[in-house]
Structures are given as structure tokens and as C-alpha cells.
Amino acid sequence: MTILFDEQQQFFHLSNSTMSYIIGIEKEKYITHLYFGQRLESYHKVNQLPYIDRGFATNPINEERNFSLNALPLETSTQGSLDFRISNYQFRNNTGGRVTNFIYDHYEILDEKPTLSGLPSVRGENEQTQTLEIYLVDHQQQLEMVLRYTIYETLDILTRSVEYRNHGTQAIYLENAGSMMLDFPRSDYDFITLYGAHTNEANIARQPLHPGIQKIESVRGTSSPQHQPFLALADSQATEDSGVVYGFHLIYSGNFVAQAEVEQYGSTRVQLGINPETFEWKLEASTAFQSPEAVLNFSNRGFNQLSQNFHTLYQTHLVPTQWSQTERPILLNSWEGNYFDFTQETIIQQATLAKELGIELFVLDDGWFGERNDDTTSLGDWSVDKNKLPDGIDHLATTIQEMGLQFGLWFEPEMISEKSDLYKKHPEWSLQVSGYPQTQGRQQLVLDLSRRDVQDYLIQVFDTYLSSGKITYIKWDMNRHLTEVGSFGLAHDQQKEVSHRYVLGLYRILATVTTRYPQVLFENCSSGGGRFDPGMMAYMPQTWTSDNSDAICRSKIQYGYSLLYPPVMLGAHISEVPNHQIGRETPLETRFLIAMSGNFGYELSLERQTKEDLAAIKEQIAFYKTHRKLIQFGSFYRLKPFDEQASTAWLFVNDTDALLIYSHGLARPAQTVEYLKTTYLDEEALYKETQTGNIYSGSELNHAGLLIPRIKGDFKGFSLHFTKLS
Ligand code: DGJ
Numbered sequence: 001m002t003i004l005f006d007e008q009q010q011f012f013h014l015s016n017s018t019m020s021y022i023i024g025i026e027k028e029k030y031i032t033h034l035y036f037g038q039r040l041e042s043y044h045k046v047n048q049l050p051y052i053d054r055g056f057a058t059n060p061i062n063e064e065r066n067f068s069l070n071a072l073p074l075e076t077s078t079q080g081s082l083d084f085r086i087s088n089y090q091f092r093n094n095t096g097g098r099v100t101n102f103i104y105d106h107y108e109i110l111d112e113k114p115t116l117s118g119l120p121s122v123r124g125e126n127e128q129t130q131t132l133e134i135y136l137v138d139h140q141q142q143l144e145m146v147l148r149y150t151i152y153e154t155l156d157i158l159t160r161s162v163e164y165r166n167h168g169t170q171a172i173y174l175e176n177a178g179s180m181m182l183d184f185p186r187s188d189y190d191f192i193t194l195y196g197a198h199t200n201e202a203n204i205a206r207q208p209l210h211p212g213i214q215k216i217e218s219v220r221g222t223s224s225p226q227h228q229p230f231l232a233l234a235d236s237q238a239t240e241d242s243g244v245v246y247g248f249h250l251i252y253s254g255n256f257v258a259q260a261e262v263e264q265y266g267s268t269r270v271q272l273g274i275n276p277e278t279f280e281w282k283l284e285a286s287t288a289f290q291s292p293e294a295v296l297n298f299s300n301r302g303f304n305q306l307s308q309n310f311h312t313l314y315q316t317h318l319v320p321t322q323w324s325q326t327e328r329p330i331l332l333n334s335w336e337g338n339y340f341d342f343t344q345e346t347i348i349q350q351a352t353l354a355k356e357l358g359i360e361l362f363v364l365d366d367g368w369f370g371e372r373n374d375d376t377t378s379l380g381d382w383s384v385d386k387n388k389l390p391d392g393i394d395h396l397a398t399t400i401q402e403m404g405l406q407f408g409l410w411f412e413p414e415m416i417s418e419k420s421d422l423y424k425k426h427p428e429w430s431l432q433v434s435g436y437p438q439t440q441g442r443q444q445l446v447l448d449l450s451r452r453d454v455q456d457y458l459i460q461v462f463d464t465y466l467s468s469g470k471i472t473y474i475k476w477d478m479n480r481h482l483t484e485v486g487s488f489g490l491a492h493d494q495q496k497e498v499s500h501r502y503v504l505g506l507y508r509i510l511a512t513v514t515t516r517y518p519q520v521l522f523e524n525c526s527s528g529g530g531r532f533d534p535g536m537m538a539y540m541p542q543t544w545t546s547d548n549s550d551a552i553c554r555s556k557i558q559y560g561y562s563l564l565y566p567p568v569m570l571g572a573h574i575s576e577v578p579n580h581q582i583g584r585e586t587p588l589e590t591r592f593l594i595a596m597s598g599n600f601g602y603e604l605s606l607e608r609q610t611k612e613d614l615a616a617i618k619e620q621i622a623f624y625k626t627h628r629k630l631i632q633f634g635s636f637y638r639l640k641p642f643d644e645q646a647s648t649a650w651l652f653v654n655d656t657d658a659l660l661i662y663s664h665g666l667a668r669p670a671q672t673v674e675y676l677k678t679t680y681l682d683e684e685a686l687y688k689e690t691q692t693g694n695i696y697s698g699s700e701l702n703h704a705g706l707l708i709p710r711i712k713g714d715f716k717g718f719s720l721h722f723t724k725l726s
Contacts, residue, residue, distance in 0.1 A: 001153040003109050003130045009045040012107070012132055014151045014158065019298050021151070021158055023075055023134070024049070027061070029103040031075040031134060031147070033182045037244065038300050049073070054265075058082050073183035073267060076136070076147060076162075078102070086213065086261045086271045088178035089162070093141060094170060102136040102145055109133075113150045116161060118504050120251055120538030121293040122317040128153035142168040156309050158296040165288040174281040178273030179250060180294040187211075187262040190236050192245075194228035194560055199548035199581055201225045201529040202560030208236060209268060215259035217275050221446075221482025221499055222253060222526060223533040229256040230564060233270065238302050240638055241679055245306045247297035248272055249564060251318075253535035254503035255279065278485070280496035295534070303563065304637050304680070311566035311636065318534055319541035319569075322518050327628055328542065328568060328599050329360035329406060329521075330621055331473070336549065336575045337605035340367035340374055344389050344396060351400050353606045357614065358621035361473055361601075362400050363408035368393070370420065376443040379415040380422030382461045397470035408473025408521075409465065413458050414506065415444045415479070429454050431498070433486035441480030449509070450501030451489040458509050466517045476540060478526040503535075510539035523571060529561070542569050542599050549575035549603060551586045551594040552646045552715055555663050558598055559642045562650070568632040572598030574620075576608070586715045588613055592620045593661050593717045596631065597650065600624050627721065630657045637680045646715075653680055656724050658687065662708065663717035675705030687722040695725070 001016040010025040011034060022035040022043055032049060049072055057068035060082055069082040077087040080099030092098050110131040113124025134147040144165040151158050160180040166172050192206045193216050207214075216227040223229050229250035235243040248270060250256050255275035262268050272294045281289050295313065299305035316324055332354040334342060351362045369385055370378025384393050397407040416423050416430050418440070423430070430445040432438050438445050447454050465471055487498045514522060524536045528546035536543065543565075546557045558570055572595040577585040595601070602617070609617065624631070634654035642648050646665030651658060658681055681687060681698035688695050696706075701722075709718070 001128055001130060001151055003132050003151065005107065005109075006045070011043070011045055012134075013040075013043050014130075014132060014149060015039055016151055016153055016156070019156045019158075021149070023149075025104050026072065027067070030060075030069060030072070031104055031136065033073040033075045033184075036182065036184070036246070036296070037298065071265060073185055074181070075134075076102070076145070076181055085183075085263055085269050086181070086259060087176060088181035088271055088273065089145070089164065089174070090176035090276065091141075091143065092173040092175055094172070098175075100138045100143060101140060102138045102143070105135040105137040105144075107132060107134050113159070114148070116290050116293055118507060119290060119292055120318075120507060120535050121161070122157075122159060122251070122295065122313055122534075124150065124152075125317070125321075127155070127317070141172065142166070143172070155313055156298045157313050158298075159293050160296060161293040162291045163288050164283065164291070166283040166285055169285050171282050171284045174283050174289055175279070176273070176276035177279070177281060177289055177291050178271055179252075179291040180248070180273070180296070181269065181271040184233070184268045184270070187266050187268045188236065189233035189268065190238070191260055192232040192234055193258070194230060194563065196225050196529075196560075198225055198527050198530065199546060200553070200557070201532070201546050202228065202557050204560050204563065206234075209233070209260060209262050211262045213259055213261045215257060217257040217259075217277070218255050219275060219278050221255060221485065221502065222478065222531040223256060223535070224481070225526075225528070225530045225532075227258075228564065229258055229272070229533055231258045231260065231270070231272075232306065233260065233268065234303070240304045240641070241302045243300075243302050245299045245303055247295075247299070247306050247310065249295045249297070249310070249534060250292055251295065251534040251538065252292035252503070253506065253531055253533050255499050274500060278496070278499045281500070282494050282497065292535070307563055307638075308635060310564050314534060314537060315566050315568070315633075318538050320514060320518065320539065323521065323541035325633060327632060329473075330358070330624060331361040331363050331408065331601035332359045332606070333363040333365055333475075333573060333601060333603040335365035336580055336603040337608075338365075338367075340372065342367065342388060344391060347389075347396065348399060350606055351403055351405055355403050355405050357606070357618045358625070359405065359602065361406040361408055363410065363473060363475060364396070365410040365475065366412070366477075368409070377417050377419040379412055379417040379444050380420040380447070382411065382464075393465065394468060394470060397468075401470060406472045407470060408475065409471050410475045410477060411461075412477040412479060413461065413509070414447050414449060416447050417444050428488045431482060431485055431487065431502075433484045436484055439483040441483070444480060446480065446482050448487050448489065448498075448502070449505035450487045450498050451505070455505045455509050459512050462513045462517070466513070466520055469519075472519065473521045473523065475523045475525055475544065478531055507535070507539075514539045525571075529557070532561070532565075537565070537569060542571055544571040545598065548581045549573055550579040550582045550584050551591040551663075552584060552665065553582060555594045555646065555648050556642050558594065559638060559648055559650075562636060562638060567598050567636050567652075570598035571601065572596075573601045573603035574617075575602075576604040584715075588616055590663060590715050590717050593663055593719055596620070596624050597661055599632070627652075627657070627659055630654050630659055635680070639676060639678065649676055651678055651680060658722040658724070660706070660720045660722070661717070662719070663715075664711045665715065667712060667714050671710065674708040676708050677705040678702050681722075682724060686725040688725055690721040690723065696722075
């Protein structure tokens with residue numbers, strides 16, 4: 001891995017063993033994008049950028065009519081002059097002036113990856129990294145922009161962010177503070193995003209780029225289930241195992257934008273950052289603003305390789321270090337089995353049964369506090385409901401621990417119910433705009449996390465519950481989006497900062513609590529995957545993937561999320577049938593196949609299960625424990641695209657084992673004989689299939705494929721486990 005600066009030819013070449021990224025300096029002033037892709041052994045800048053005298057071009061040097069920034073591939077936009085494409089930043093000064101003129105000043109190379117102040121980012125630890133800092137200066141207003149690039153030695157990953165600095169004597173307003181931007185010379189790519197809704201997250205959208213802007217965004221205050229803060233550009237022929245794919249992912253949990261613009265001459269600009277529609281920042285004199293970090297991922301071996309790059313990066317460099325390789329417990333969550341209807345006795349009965357079956361963690365979900373018998377009340381009043389739990393949480397946790405189970409608890413910390421003591425005491429603590437009613441969602445309001453007193457209050461709530469050490473798991477829920485986004489704690493000209501300050505406040509609470517209680521496993525949740533993004537994963541190493549627990553819907557949702565996140569990050573539970581969200585009945589075995597393909601647990605009433613099902617559950621738990629390491633920390637590959645009839649196949653592989661999961665979806669007549677190619681097994685090795693004892697070579701399974709047995713009936717599936725023999 002090197003970052004080389006060619007003084008004579010004026011370019012930077014960032015490279016590792018597989019990837020190169022090249023940035024040029026034109027006319028000693030302007031930063032251009034020259035190349036991103038497969039490693040180049042060396043670069044000679046022989047292909048000069050074409051200078052063409054184009055119609056309507058504007059020229060920074062009057063006499064040079066063929067030199068226009070609007071026609072060159074850039075690494076950052078200009079503002080108010082020269083470049084008319086999507087902008088990565090925007091300043092406004094106190095005279096209303098909205099023009100800047102940033103030009104190249106100098107660079108620095110660091111042998112490390114700096115952290116980002118107040119924001120989550122991927123770490124450089126245990127890996128060689130180098131960081132290039134390019135300093136651009138606007139001399140008129142004494143502004144500075146630092147473009148930061150970090151390259152990893154062994155990962156096909158580059159990270160980028162921008163620091164905006166005001167060295168002047170007066171405040172200036174940042175109206176847009178993008179994280180990254182670059183121009184590809186071509187536009188014959190497919191534009192790929194993950195879109196969805198509550199209970200229908202992570203659908204893959206794939207369409208050819210077309211002239212104009214293709215954009216996804218959130219203005220909901222969270223990254224949202226509607227769109228993942230991610231886009232990819234892929235060769236139109238790219239498949240799971242072949243073709244070039246570029247992935248861009250923003251490490252941020254609030255309003256974002258991710259967009260691509262195909263411009264007049266057929267090049268494509270990619271830009272990601274905080275959504276400027278709901279953002280502004282008063283940048284006081286002598287202060288700086290740090291943008292969130294963007295991850296740039298390069299694969300020349302299709303989508304599975306892109307996923308491998310993301311999975312490794314997030315599992316080893318993003319989630320809290322102590323959880324990176326720590327096996328996760330099999331849990332029983334009380335929600336779908338009980339909802340709000342439980343008592344101390346019923347919880348203890350369930351935990352007893354859970355223990356007998358081999359479950360390792362009991363999670364008490366919503367309904368344990370205030371007067372919370374339905375979802376209309378008590379958020380904010382985090383003291384136990386003595387009617388349900390007369391001896392309190394500490395006692396319950398101790399009892400459950402003494403049974404040999406861990407104990408976990410649900411919170412929705414960012415919310416406040418109008419019907420709560422906290423709201424009576426602190427109405428000013430909720431987000432609001434003077435003179436307008438506060439819109440409720442799920443009959444709740446949102447706490448103003450931009451306020452330090454609110455942040456401190458929430459930190460203290462967690463201190464109360466976590467300091468005894470009896471609670472080892474927290475489910476951190478968040479069930480509505482932000483409206484009337486105003487704060488009584490900020491000046492009038494800073495009200496547009498509230499959305500971002502909310503996210504910064506959230507990160508401060510999470511950083512404080514997760515550092516103070518490193519042994520506690522935090523699970524992220526926002527009605528399932530409503531705020532499933534790399535920003536949250538920096539604090540909480542797993543997410544409740546979706547409120548939809550139907551196995552067939554889940555196989556599609558988990559398939560979509562697997563593009564970015566490894567299975568250990570995807571909370572997946574077996575629930576009852578008919579499924580509570582969509583009413584479908586699927587066999588217990590299929591529910592197991594899909595749930596065990598993630599971070600496994602149960603969310604049902606064990607008492608309502610038949611004897612036969614309880615026996616099967618006991619076997620499932622034993623099976624998962626045997627293969628947990630492989631599933632949670634092996635490599636995960638999708639073996640075929642998810643199809644309309646809901647059949648899918650995926651593979652877990654490590655050095656010693658492989659586990660194939662095949663889910664058949666709807667039964668079909670006149671079935672084609674299917675040989676499923678495993679593609680990713682060790683070509684040189686022999687594999688023994690556990691149930692039959694059949695021996696296969698890795699290359700045989702990879703290329704000739706495995707004969708898929710005929711399956712009758714809807715929504716059936718099977719798993720096959722292989723041991724590597726040599
Ligand atoms: C939404 C979550 O996604 C569910 O799992 C459950 O925790 C409920 N909230 C509780 O209100």
C-alpha cells in the first residue's frame with residue numbers, strides 16, 4: 001500500500017495490491033479525478049485530460065477557452081462559478097454571498113487513519129493504513145477544505161471525508177457539507193440502491209443510469225427504511241461473481257443524500273453526504289465542521305466480492321472491537337410472544353423453559369416500565385411497572401441469571417410520550433417549533449437530543465440500569481421519524497442545525513454508554529431496520545433486521561441487507577405461525593433455515609408450542625451452537641439471485657466447514673433439474689457432506705454443481721453441512 005505524489009506530473013497515486021485511486025492537480029490549482037479501479041502497477045499520466053473548447057463553457061483562465069472545470073472530472077465541485085454539476089459543498093457569508101474559489105494549497109500524508117471528531121468512522125487499527133490530506137484554500141474568505149482519503153493495505157476500501165474550516169474573523173454558514181464526490185468518465189453503469197418500507201426493507205433496485213440526476217435521500221431524521229445511505233455503480237453485465245462494481249456507503253444515521261448525475265458529455269458524478277435540504281451550520285470564526293465519512297468499495301469480481309469487502313471492513317474495523325469476534329447468544333425475545341401482557345411469574349416460567357431448551361439470553365421487550373400496557377404512554381418514565389414486576393428489574397435479572405441465562409432489556413430512549421411524567425416536567429425537552437402543534441407518531445414525541453441536558457439525562461438512565469452489571473444486553477429501539485425539527489435550546493439562526501445536532505447528540509450518548517459498559521451487547525432497532533446504517537453499527541454490533549418475521553419475506557430482506565452487512569449483524573428470530581405481520585404459515589424447519597442464517601433467536605410463546613415443536617427447537621438450538629462460529633464469522637455468499645417465487649440459496653464458508661442453505665419458495669410444476677454451483681469452496685479440497693457421507697471435490701461443487709433434490713410443497717428448504725477433508 002502506498003500513497004505516491006508525482007511532483008513533476010502533479011498527481012497522487014493511492015494503491016494497494018488490488019486497487020488504485022488517482023487524483024490529479026491541474027494548473028497547480030484544481031483537483032481532478034483521474035482513475036479508480038483495478039491496481040495499476042504504475043501511472044504515467046500519458047493520457048492527459050482532454051481540453052476541449054465546449055459551448056457554454058466557463059473558463060477560469062480567460063484566454064484558455066478549452067479549459068473549463070465544467071467539462072473535467074473533479075474530486076470536488078466548485079461553488080457559484082465554473083462547474084454546474086451537483087455540488088459537494090455550499091457556503092453563504094453574512095452578506096448573502098454564495099461564491100467561493102477553493103484552490104489547491106498543499107498536501108500531507110499520514111501513516112495512520114485519524115478518527116473523526118464526534119462522528120463514527122471505520123478504524124485503521126491492526127491494519128496498515130495511509131491517509132492523504134489535500135488542503136484547498138479560499139483566500140478571499142480565509143476558508144479551508146481538507147479532503148481526506150484513507151487506503152487500507154489488505155482491503156479494497158478507501159474512505160473519504162471533508163473537514164470545512166473557517167480561519168476568518170466572522171461566522172459563515174455552511175449550507176451543504178458533503179462527504180465525497182468524484183466524476184467517472186463513463187455512464188454505462190447500472191445504478192443500484194436498497195429501498196423499502198417498514199416490514200419490507202432492503203429491496204435491491206437496479207437500473208441503467210440515464211441522463212440527469214438519480215438520487216436517493218432521507219429527510220426523516222434517520223437514515224430510514226426507505227433508503228439505505230448507499231449506492232453502487234456496476235457494469236451492466238456484473239453478476240454475483242463477476243464484473244466491476246463500485247459501492248459507496250455513508251457512515252451516518254441521519255438525513256443523507258446519495259446521488260449520481262449523468263451529465264452532458266456522458267460522465268457520471270457520484271456524491272454522498274448529509275442532506276443539504278435539512279441542514280445548515282453556523283461555522284463560527286476559528287472553528288471547523290467535520291463531514292461524516294464515506295466508504296468507497298471496489299470489486300472486480302461482482303457483488304459477492306463487494307459484500308465481502310464491506311463485511312470484513314464492518315466486522316473488523318467498525319463494530320466495537322470487543323464484539324468483533326465474540327459469539328452472540330441465542331436469545332428469546334418477549335415481544336411477539338407476549339406484547340404488553342406479562343407478569344413476573346410468566347416471565348420466569350418462560351425463562352425456565354428457554355433454559356431447558358438451551359437458549360442463552362432472555363430479553364424483556366417493551367411494556368416493563370411506567371404504565372405501559374399499550375403503546376400510547378410512559379416513554380421517558382424509565383422506572384419499573386411494579387404491577388407487572390413487583391420485585392423490580394434488578395431482582396428479575398438476578399433470578400434469570402441464577403437460572404443460567406443472561407438478561408436483556410428493551411428501551412426506546414429517544415422518545416417521550418405526551419402521557420408521561422417526563423413530559424409534564426420537561427415539555428421543552430421534545431423537538432418543537434413555536435406556535436405549531438407537535439405531530440405525534442405511534443402517539444409519541446421525539447426528545448430533543450441536540451440538548452446537552454437531554455443527552456445527560458439519558459446517559460444517567462443507562463447508568464441506573466447498567467451499573468449493577470446484571471443486564472448484559474440492551475435493545476435500543478426508535479419507532480418514529482422526526483417532525484417539527486426545532487429546538488428551544490438553540491438560537492434562531494441555528495435551527496437548521498437541529499437534525500444534524502440530533503445525530504451528534506445520539507452519537508455522544510451511544511459513545512458514552514457503550515464505552516462505559518463494554519460488556520453489554522447493544523442491539524440496534526428502529527421498528528426493525530429503520531435506522532440500519534454503518535453509523536449505528538459503530539456502537540451496536542447487531543440490528544433487529546425487520547419487524548417482519550415471516551421467513552419468506554425475511555429471506556428477501558436478509559438477502560438485500562447481505563449486500564452490505566454480514567449475517568452476524570442481522571438479528572433474525574423464529575416467530576409463531578400464522579405470522580403476525582402477514583399471516584403466512586411456513587414450516588418450523590424453514591423458519592429455522594432463514595433465522596439461523598443471521599444472529600439467531602426466538603420470538604414466540606414457548607408455552608404455546610407443541611411437544612414435537614419444542615423437541616425440534618431443542619435440536620435447532622444444538623445445531624446452531626455447533627455451527628455458530630461458521631455462521632457468525634465465516635464468509636457469506638449469495639449463490640443465486642432472489643427470484644419472484646422466493647427461492648434463494650446461500651453459503652457459509654470457513655477454513656474447516658461449509659453450510660449451504662437452500663430455500664425453495666413456491667412449489668413449481670415441471671421443475672427444471674437444478675445443479676447449484678457453490679463457486680466459493682476451496683477448489684483444491686475434498687468435502688464430506690455430513691448426513692449422507694458423500695464426498696465431493698470443491699471444484700466439482702463449484703463448477704459442476706450440487707444436484708438439488710426435488711422438493712414438494714410451498715416454502716420448504718434444506719441445509720447441507722460439509723466438512724473439509726483436506
Ligand atoms: C418495534 C420493534 O421493532 C419491535 O421488535 C418491538 O421492540 C416493538 N417496537 C416494541 O414496541
